[in-house]
Amino acid sequence: MCEYAFNELCKPRPEWPGEEYAFLKDSGMLGFHRSLPGYEPTPLRELPALAFRLGLGAVLVKDESRRFGLKAFKALGASYAIYRFLKKKWHDRFQAPFTPESFRDPKALAALGSFTFCAATDGNHGRAVAWTAKMLGQKAVIYMPADSVPARVESIRGEGAEVVLLGGTFDDCVRRCAGDAAANGWQAISDTAYFGYREIPGWILLGYTTIFAELEGLLHGPMKIGVDAVILPAGVGGLAAAGAFYYAKHYGSKRPVLICVEPVSSDCFLESVRFGKGEPLPTRGRQTSIMAGLNCGVPSPLAWPIVRDAIPFFLAVSDKYAEQAMRRYNRPLGMDPRVVSGESGSSGLAALLALTNSDKLAGIRSKLPLNQNSRILLLNTEGDTDPENFQKIVQAE
16 A cells, blocks of 8 residues: 655745754764764665666665664664763853864763653664664653553663653654653753753754665766665654655755655545645554654654655555665675665665556656666665564565
């Protein structure tokens, strides 16, 4: 099953003026990440046999499954947001520079005092916040839906965080996290914005742009993009907005065709494009996809205008395609490299399999760059963050 929509509100040269989007002028994200222990750029993998099978020129995968040893890309956003939070605290208190080196300086951190960072998560973002807090010797409290996979819960506890399991959805966890942060004097590190809370989600979005900056000189150049289409997964929209902003900023109307993918049961961006008349809408789905990191019911109001203005095509896919994508990555064709990809991580390839094989989408393929010369960039956003289900899926026929 899949659903789709072309976005009539997409702009050739989108811009996001005004004070609320002034943060997009910031720079230095890649330099900050390079200063962290264990940093290395994640690999770009090419799958020529798969590209031939799908009738494409090239399939390229930015593989985030080993980022900082956390099996997901989320540390890029959490670490940069916490760095910017501490930098602002330092400047307000001491009116002095706070650099990436300060972020790792025990004396500087001691001068700032103790903090408790909290976040809502379906898994990967919470672990990233907990990992960053542990690196800094700070506390973390992470809120998760009660039906979260035990392996993801334990990976967060393994970073030294307290985990609070709640009945309800990810969005319920966001509300509880915000309320407890206000009541206890904690600092929420949320990747979705809400009323009165936009600054930190903006910093998280900027942190994710490192993924695309790492491709400069390798795939992207000032006069050559290197790909015809990029498939961007959307949960609350931070990563999709980061990619949309990056390509709009660097390539304007010549940017590759950007495709947003979601699960059919958590299709809040597709719902918004189809029926929102420019405004974000919640999903009408039950948020039950195995793509847990994308099980989000409402677009982040910070990410939504960026995604709306820069992405021309939206697609929602069923779990069937995610499972097929996981198996194809795990059992590659020909001499293609194996890619370890979890349920959410496989969403980009799931979208590509649907676009090239679904009878329902046959009539629109000619409207997208899906021919024998097309070069497609996918993001594998996570590895086997649920090892038990990963094995169950990839071993199935």
